[in-house]
Amino acid sequence: MSDLPTFDPPEPPKEPPKTSEFEDRVPDGLLSGWRLRSVTLSISLTLFLVNIEVSIVATSLVAIVDDLEGFNRVGWVVTSYLVTYTSLMIIWAKFSNALGRKTSMFCAVFLFAAFSGGCGGAQSMNQLIISRAFQGVGAAGCISVGFTIAYEMVAIHDYPKYAAIMTSLSALGSLVGPLIGGALSENASWRWIFLINVPAALLVCLLVLLSIPNGFPYHKQDNVSGNHQRSSQLTSPKSLDVLGAFLLLTASMLLVTALLEAGVTFEWRSAPTIVLFIISGLLWIAFVLQEFRLSKVKHTATEPIFPWDFITNKAWMGTLLLSMLSGAPYIVTMIDIPQRFETMGVGAFGAGARLIPFNLLIALGAVAVNIVAGKSKIPPIVLLTFGVICQLVGVCLLSTLDSSTSIPNAIYGYQVLTGLGIGVMFGLCVVLPPAVTKTKDLALCGGAVVQFRILGAALGLAVASTVWNNYVSSQFEQLLSSYQSSLVMKTTSAVFLLPEPQKQRVIEVLVHSYSLRMKVLIGFTAAQVIGLGMLWKRPQITFPRNETELVEGMDMPGKSG
Template identity: 30%
Template sequence: MNEISRASVGFRSERGPILIALMLTTGLVAIDATILATAVPSIVRDLGGFASFPWLFSIYLLAQAVSVPVYAKLSDTVGRKPIVLAGIGLFFLGSVLCGFAWSMPALIAFRALQGLGAGAIQPMSMTIAGDIYTVAERAKTQGYLASVWAISSVVGPTLGGLFSQFLSWRWIFFVNVPLCILAAWMLIRSFHETIEPKKHRIDYAGSALLTAGMSLLILAVLEGGQAWAWDSVWSIGAFALGALLLVAFALVERRAAEPVMPLWVLSRRLLLTTTLISLGIGAILIGLTSYVPTYLESTVGAPPLVAGLAVAALTLGWPIAASISGRFYLRIGFRSTALLGTSIAIVGTIILAATSVHPSVLFVAVSCFVVGLGMGLVATPTLIAAQSSVAWSERGVVTGTNMFARSIGSAVGVAVFGAIANAIILSSTGGAHSPAAVQGASTAVFTAVAVVAALTIVAGLAMPRLRVEDVEFGRAPAAAD
């Protein structure tokens, strides 16, 4: 059965409503990623638990990251539609419960439920887009999906501030309710799949080992140097047990009939290099979005809104470049386009690091915009190349692995950049909150981000040279090994 009939979306008129639904579902995750930060002071005043509030972000990231591979494999088994609808349902339930949370521990638990929903929504949106659009069309489609993040980077903090100031922080969760209902309704109405009936053997053991192992490793990375010292028993134990569980996972996957994450995903050259590039993308994004606002607020006294808009320039450049990246990879190929994008991103990060000693909102905004342009020319072509190199029955796993790698890159990036910043601040004589300390720490982080961008280009150089014609007609796997 061909891929178009699997998705039952042969007519262009049917794809428009589906794309709108995908943009709306992506918006759920994108807005949630930015709306909460501005409401944290209000939440702490109401519920208490100031020492625990970082878990509102950590638990969400953890739940999202570890669930992506499981959802991705299931989507290749039972179809995309039930998985994305299940994700929307979990996100809906988590949002309602978060809105009624009575304590900080309860809110943290319900944020985990939201994260489990987000783990299905984002990769499934990109996978469905890969199913229903051709290789030549996917760049513009991914540009539309990326534009949702650009809009959300402005709308999210604004709504969070308005709800916290004039209504209640609980509305930052309740606002998801109508959005979830509308997104689910549009997908149910517009997106139809025809899946061949087939008996499947679910890889329960592999799913459990992967989830537990990655949970421990991500937890150790997120909380190392924060909740406990890097050389503490807790930290060493979490790393050791997590690594041991992943070794057991690899052994189980070699013998599983339908492994949740087939080992061939990392044995094919194209998929391995695009996964490594996605790791770098995750680290670069978290480094800039986490430290640029604090840097501007502390050094030049920029208001939070202005600081947020400066970093939003990154998410403005991204969809612009993503939407036109098709013109590049159709002419010069996926590898050359990714190398061009990485080179542009390196230039942006170097400008940011070099000018950070002379704080300026304008310089930061321009640098972030340049990095965004580069990321749009890297993330979209590499994802499309990976998706297009496999059949429908493998595309969910490949997309999920790409998104999973980005989440891991963000988690590791948070830990590494945080350790760098803390080391600079502790050695500063001006105190942890002095502009000089923050400026020094930010400069070090921006330099580290530039190094990550440079390492990412190494993975780009290792990508196989593929023609668009190869992936369009399914000949890429042999060429990409």
């Protein structure tokens, strides 16, 4: 018996060595080849369309009002879009966990296309406002789900490169929006500012259907296991926090409505404004309590919309704060620069063209900072500090422009500084979430970053507009009749209908009011230092340059901020 051969049991196969702890946190569903190029094109085109829509309408409002005869509701042409666009990003992101990325992206782009057509065919202001609201619903999903797919389609060391591509397309949309809007309003029908979205968005729908795999980003796991069931990484529709989604949506919509309309449609101290703020505040408290309850209850299938771990994650909260505060100088400067030039007699198209340095540097800044972050080991906090300094210097210089006879050429240099700083913030904030949160929450993070940015824009615009309105109203009482004052407050072109002595004095008031509005941004920009402090840690957060490098300072599962 001793001569019989013996066989040792085969050793179990060894697992391939891990290149980093981050590997455990990402789905094995990275894209390559034609799929990667096609998905990148579809997301970039979507970001371009959504961002162009934010700015293109502003230069066409006069033509819209002249055609549809609804001047008393013109503010809602912009507001209805912003309210739904701002309020639904986090909800879209969370729902994409249950419905799947491909289905959610297709539905969002199709909604945007359908109601863009509805806006172009509107026969009344009410129809246009309703269509704009639903167009904003689709736009929110395009941004939120689009960024989520971008996080999941490439490895972490490629994030800066793809963020540079997508943020540059977003900024390009903001760059050409005023130009296209001004050109169409002067030379064609305003309806084309909406109708041009339809064929482009339908092309994106086709690209989404063809290029995004079914079950993405867990399609490879499903294929290996031999079944095509929903991955366990995706949540069941029954686990959705419907109550939390309702509270978040309602609270956000009421808050944004109050911020955008206070001082414009309603007085700040009026009953409608106070009621909106009170109800919104109560709903926010209820939302926080709901999320705390779901996060702390161990035996529940319902997943919170905004996990409580996010609140205790200092780095993630700092990222959201930076995103929110950088939204204010962006939107206020976008409005301020063209208004300055229109006050000096420049037409809508010419005023939009003079905004090119600002938007161009946002695009270049977003691209450059992601190239630097991807190719070097410079910690993001250093680059973000540079962005804050550029913003602060830029808005301080813009606030010094107080000449009522001409606008100095130095304004273009001030735009370059401000735009570069904002571009740095926009470019980095969209790639920071994977470095400071858990991968399973990326869908939520992508929507939250942009939603907070737009919320900050609404807050900054509300505060700046209130300062502007209060100063201008008090000065006009001494200079103009109530009829003249109402005309000038509605459109700056009415200034040139005034007799010469009055016209020059009114221009002086308007120019000084623009400087006051820019001074508001100094506070918003300086407050970004708080966000920088929340991101400070040792070792600092850095992005890996290749698959073998660790992400220094990254929060791993089970850790908070």
